[in-house]
Amino acid sequence: MTLDPILLSRLQWAWVIAWHILLPAFTVGLASYIAVLEGFYFFTGRDVWFRISGFWTRIFAVSFGMGVVSGIIMPFQFGTNWSRFTDATADVLSPMMAYEGLMAFFLEASFLGVLLFGRRLVPRWAHFLAAVMVAFGTLLSSFWILATNSWMQTPTGYKVVDGRFVPADWLAIVFNPSFPYRLAHNVNAFYITTAFVVLGVGAYLVRREKGVGEARLMIRMALDLLIILVPLQIFLGDLHGLNTLEYQPAKLAAIEGRYDTVKPTPLTIFGIPDDKNATMRYALEIPDLGSLILTHSWDGVIKGLKEWPADERPPVAFPFYGFRLMVAIGLIMLAVVIVGQVLLRSGGRIYRSDWFLRLCQWVMPLGFIAVIAGWVTTEVGRQPWTVYGLMRTSDSVSPSLTGSDVAISFALYVVVYLIMFPTGIAFMAGLVRRGPQDGAEAGAIESGLPDRPFRQAAVRPDTDL
Amino acid sequence: MLLDLVPIWTVLLGLAVFYYVVFDGFDLGVGILYGFAPDAVSRSLVMNSVGPIWDGNETWLVFGGLGLLAAFPMAFAIIIPAVYFPILIMLLALVFRGVAFEFRFKRPALRRFWDGAFCGGSVIATFAQGVVLGTFIQGFKINGREFAGTSFDWVTPFALLTGVALMFGYALLGAGWLILKTEGDLQRWARRIGRICLIGVLIAILSVSLWTPLAFPSIADRWFSWPNIAFLSPVPIITLLIAVLEWRALADGPDVAPFLGAVGLFLISFIGIAISLWPMIVPYHYTLWQAASSASTQAFLLIGTLFLLPIILMYTAWSYWVFRGKVRGDIGYH
Numbered sequence: 001m002t003l004d005p006i007l008l009s010r011l012q013w014a015w016v017i018a019w020h021i022l023l024p025a026f027t028v029g030l031a032s033y034i035a036v037l038e039g040f041y042f043f044t045g046r047d048v049w050f051r052i053s054g055f056w057t058r059i060f061a062v063s064f065g066m067g068v069v070s071g072i073i074m075p076f077q078f079g080t081n082w083s084r085f086t087d088a089t090a091d092v093l094s095p096m097m098a099y100e101g102l103m104a105f106f107l108e109a110s111f112l113g114v115l116l117f118g119r120r121l122v123p124r125w126a127h128f129l130a131a132v133m134v135a136f137g138t139l140l141s142s143f144w145i146l147a148t149n150s151w152m153q154t155p156t157g158y159k160v161v162d163g164r165f166v167p168a169d170w171l172a173i174v175f176n177p178s179f180p181y182r183l184a185h186n187v188n189a190f191y192i193t194t195a196f197v198v199l200g201v202g203a204y205l206v207r208r209e210k211g212v213g214e215a216r217l218m219i220r221m222a223l224d225l226l227i228i229l230v231p232l233q234i235f236l237g238d239l240h241g242l243n244t245l246e247y248q249p250a251k252l253a254a255i256e257g258r259y260d261t262v263k264p265t266p267l268t269i270f271g272i273p274d275d276k277n278a279t280m281r282y283a284l285e286i287p288d289l290g291s292l293i294l295t296h297s298w299d300g301v302i303k304g305l306k307e308w309p310a311d312e313r314p315p316v317a318f319p320f321y322g323f324r325l326m327v328a329i330g331l332i333m334l335a336v337v338i339v340g341q342v343l344l345r346s347g348g349r350i351y352r353s354d355w356f357l358r359l360c361q362w363v364m365p366l367g368f369i370a371v372i373a374g375w376v377t378t379e380v381g382r383q384p385w386t387v388y389g390l391m392r393t394s395d396s397v398s399p400s401l402t403g404s405d406v407a408i409s410f411a412l413y414v415v416v417y418l419i420m421f422p423t424g425i426a427f428m429a430g431l432v433r434r435g436p437q438d439g440a441e442a443g444a445i446e447s448g449l450p451d452r453p454f455r456q457a458a459v460r461p462d463t464d465l
Numbered sequence: 466m467l468l469d470l471v472p473i474w475t476v477l478l479g480l481a482v483f484y485y486v487v488f489d490g491f492d493l494g495v496g497i498l499y500g501f502a503p504d505a506v507s508r509s510l511v512m513n514s515v516g517p518i519w520d521g522n523e524t525w526l527v528f529g530g531l532g533l534l535a536a537f538p539m540a541f542a543i544i545i546p547a548v549y550f551p552i553l554i555m556l557l558a559l560v561f562r563g564v565a566f567e568f569r570f571k572r573p574a575l576r577r578f579w580d581g582a583f584c585g586g587s588v589i590a591t592f593a594q595g596v597v598l599g600t601f602i603q604g605f606k607i608n609g610r611e612f613a614g615t616s617f618d619w620v621t622p623f624a625l626l627t628g629v630a631l632m633f634g635y636a637l638l639g640a641g642w643l644i645l646k647t648e649g650d651l652q653r654w655a656r657r658i659g660r661i662c663l664i665g666v667l668i669a670i671l672s673v674s675l676w677t678p679l680a681f682p683s684i685a686d687r688w689f690s691w692p693n694i695a696f697l698s699p700v701p702i703i704t705l706l707i708a709v710l711e712w713r714a715l716a717d718g719p720d721v722a723p724f725l726g727a728v729g730l731f732l733i734s735f736i737g738i739a740i741s742l743w744p745m746i747v748p749y750h751y752t753l754w755q756a757a758s759s760a761s762t763q764a765f766l767l768i769g770t771l772f773l774l775p776i777i778l779m780y781t782a783w784s785y786w787v788f789r790g791k792v793r794g795d796i797g798y799h
Contacts, residue, residue, distance in 0.1 A: 062567075068520060069563045073556050075530050079545025080552055087610055090538030091758045095766035098531040102773045105524050110780040167761045398546035398612070405616040409553045416557050420564055427568070 003403025006394055009081040012410040014379075016073055018372055019417050023067035025371045028142055028187065029194025030060050031135040034115070036221075038131035042124055052214045053131075055436040056198075059428050061116055066424045070417075075101070081406065085386050085396035092158055092165045092173055093148050100144035107137025142187055150179035153378070153388050154247045165387070177247050181240040182378075188233050189374065192333065193367025195229065198222040199340075200364030201432055203357035210435035216351060219360075223344055226337040234330060238293075244381075245294055245302070248388060250312065251381035253305045254319040256290060257283070261304040265290035270324070273316035278306055311384065318380035322373045329370040336363055470763040471754050474536035477770070481532050483735055485525040487638065487728055492519040494639020496562060496587025497632060498658060499580075507651045512583065514646040514792040516566065521781055523559065535766050539610055539756040540746040547605050548597045549616040555593035562586030588632065595631030599624030602677060602738065604748040623680070626672060633665030634731065640715075641724030646792045652720075659715045659723055667708055670734060674701070677741060683749065684741045697740060704733050 034056055041049035075097060078086045114122060114130035122130070157172025158165045167173055202218030205211050245252045253259075257268045259278040267289035271280040291300040305313045336359065343350035350356060382388055386396045492515040502508045534541040545552060565583035569576055596619055603623055606614035640659030644652055678685035688697055711726030718726075744752045757763065 065520070065563075065567060068524070069560050072523065072527055072559065075527060075534065076545065076552055076556060078534065079530075079541050080549050081546075083542040083546045083612065086534065087539060087542035090534055090541065091762045094531065094535035094538060094758065095762055098535045098766055099769055101524075101527050101531050102769065102777075105527075106773050106777055106780075110777070113784065166759050167765070170761075170765055398549075400546050400612050400614060400616060401549065402616065405549060409549070412553065412557055416560055420560060423564065423568055 003407050005401040005403050005406045006397050008403060008406035008410055009397050009401065010393070012081065012406060012413060013077060014376075015410065015417070016070070016077060016413055018375070019421055020067070020070040020074060021371060021375060022368055023063050023070065024138070024142065025190050025193045025368055026197065027060060027063050027067055028138040028190040029192075030056060030063070030197075031131075031138040032191065033194060033198065033221075034060060035128075035131040035135040038115075038128045042128040048214060048217065051211070051436045052217060055211075055214070055431075057115060059431050061112065062424060062428050062431065064112065066421070069420070071104075073413075079398075080409075081398055081401065082386075082396050083398040085391065088164050088391060088396075089152075089387060092155075092167050093151065096144050096148045096151075096174065100141050100148070103137060103144065104141040107133050107140065111137065139187065142190070143183060146183045146186055147174045147176070147179050150182050151176050152386060153182075153382055154178040155387050155390060160390075165390075178240075178243055181236070181243045185233070185236045185240045185374075188229055188236055189367070189371055192226065192229050192233060193371060195222045195226050196333070196367045197364055199226070200361045203360035204432065205435055206351055207354065207357050207361075208435075212351075214436040216348075219340075219350065220344060223337060223340045226333070227341050230330070230334050230337050234334070237327075237330070241294065242296075248382060249303050250305060250308050251314060251319065251378070252294070253303060253307075254314045254316045254381050255323045255377060256294070256302060257316055257320045258290070258302055258304045259306055259316075261301065261307060263291075263301045264288045264299045265294070265302040267293060271320075273320050275313070275316055278310075314381050314383040319377045322377035322380070325373040326370050326377065329366050329373070332363065333366060333370075336360070468760075470760060470767060471536075471757050473767065474532070474757070474763055475753055477774075478529070478532045478536055479739070481525060481529045483732070485522070485529050486735070487731060488522040489519075489525065490635045490731070491515075491638035491642040491724070491727075492522055493562075493587045493591045494635035494637065495642055496583055496639070497591060497636045498639045498643065498655070499587070500584035501658060503650075503654060507654070508580070510647060510651055510792055511643065512566070512569070514643060517788050518784065519566065520563065521784065523563070526559075536758060536763055537746050537753065537756040538758050539751060542610065543605055543607055543612045543747050543751075544601065546616075547612045547614060548600050548619055551593040551596045551600070551619055555590045555597070558586040558588075558590035558593065560586075562590060587635075591632050591635045592628040595628035596624045598631065598738075599627030601748060602627070602681075602742070604681075605750070607747070607750050623676060626669070626676070630666070630669030630673065633662050633669055634727075634734075637662035637666050638724070638727045638731070641727040644715075644723050645720050648791050656715050656723070660712065663708070663711055663715060666730060670704065670730070674737070681741075681749075687741055687743075700733065700737055700740070704730070704737075707733060 034053055037049050037053035037056070040046070041053060111130040111133040114127065115134055151173055154177040155165070156176045157167065157169040159168045160166070198218050199222035202215040202222065205215035206219070241252065241255075244255075256265075257271055257273050257280050258265065259280060264287075266285040266287045268280060269284040269286065271283035274281055288298060290302055291298055294300065294302055305316070339356065340350060340360070343353055343356055384393050385391060386393050495511055495515050499508060499511050502511050530541075533544075561582040563586075565579040565586060569579040569583065599621070600619040603621060605612055606618065637659060640655045640662055643655035644659065647655060678688055687693060707726060707729045711723065711730065714722035714726050742748050744754070746753045746756045
């Protein structure tokens, strides 16, 4: 077997970004949640908000630190493995990536220091403001990196000069056609992911009878947010799908598992895609429904993949299954949230329903899985292009790389990430187990170092400062 | 026609790289010296001396990388694949080193592992950066806009020499930092080890200064042709002067002097390399102007950078101010 540097570079990219994306999936939502908690504390002055905020801020700091460390890896991937892509697109993409880095550092890192350690150093309004700025920073980071990704999916505002993309209109580049939908769908997904973590952690704390007052508030806040965001996400996903149909029809055909163009188009519920023979095996289909869902009319047509030459079709299996996994998780989430709301509204039965609290713990990872599934759907679905319709993935790889070069680097990334991430996750789980701390211990945070990741845990419980 | 922004980006990128080298340099150097620290208590102090600031320093690596990518993308696309493995090893070493800060105190059973990760990660990351520097000075085999060599072209005696040289350099910065931040026995230890590092640094500077003009005719021409030789002769004289002052400062100078002397040596070396290579960004093939991104790209990023960078610098200065003074045993990672 020969080692293919293109395939291995793609796998390596998938590996480092899949781990990295888990962190923003959590920190973007959590930063906003902390800002809301700090807002409640600022306006009501009740200590319970302060304790919940402190609890989550400690966890936020750990995941933010891991995000920084795994994020430093990312920009270098463009140079090491995708130098041709970099040379061709940097004039358009690099300022957006640079803004992502600058703003992430500027707002998140600097204000996180104040948020973590400044409770006694700055007035309360300034502390609240710091929380808002951290949240704003995570959103700006999402804005720039998703603008970058969206431009690769739906490029606009460029000229091609000597085979390289050169900016012509920055507004058109940043606000390219798929960007608003991707941004809304992603940020909402991050919020939902975080809310399910808050829900699950709240359920755990109630069951362990640790900080029950705080935990009940967490559960209620999470469920009240989710009953709005989960249906909203289904709506946003639908809009995003319509946008994909318009700008990336081949991706949509892959998501639908549609090889042949049929009018009106049925909806394929499940099947086993066979790219070689361009056919869906064991397809389970509902007539006409595809047209209704995708075009919002009974007789709209979805082009099948056979309308494209074989070398311009994405592989079907990943987008097909990835999409179904994402939708299935969405439906499970909806069910959990509806049941939770019913239990919550019937005189707080929820806090005594051990089975439901357990369920909340089990569904905690679902948001992360959905984010990864959605990401696989959109990224594999746009193959074989890195700049959609214009630059092929196979033309993007660094020309000097051999298969064994990339095999070595990929193996090393696998080993290091398999040490680093489980350790970090175990560390966060330890913080959860300790539960929300009372005022004295929360105060100890401030005697630590006014700086970023993990610092809070640096404090000895016996400190008397 | 837009203003030529290439000089501005050259200065910005040069400053960012120099900032990174000095600031992450001293905390990587502290990591290298950590392995030689006499006992557990001093190891904790050594680590705590950079605890609050190392991650901010490391962020400048991203600024440097993204700055090169945005302002001189062709250079990024040629240089980074050429140093595929040094970059890989550097990144992984930095990851290990970074998490070691956090995990060392949480899991006593694994403490020795994380101790090793902190020191080993610092050593390897530094060596890899030195190799990148050496490979950069050597130049690259290219074909059009692409790197045309192999992923092992960096394995040369010269690049390995610069790798070792940078370890002494960063360790000297680290010793300077420790002298500034500690007192008593630990400080005396740092002064002693600083002198050993200084000897290593001077041997390295001398070797590179002799090697490069012999191996690269364009560098010899730059330094030894008339009238350049007249203008540039102060550079080695200043280097020698700083070296003598640094040697004395390490013996009994004020606490801040050895660190400043080390920064001075780095600055003069940095200037020396810049003189040797100017105006090349992909040495011996492409100039800064040839490798530059479009004026529109450079302008678009410059607007935000000029706004954000001063604020980042002010915040950074403030956080150093907060942690001024000697590091204490009772605050930090316990």
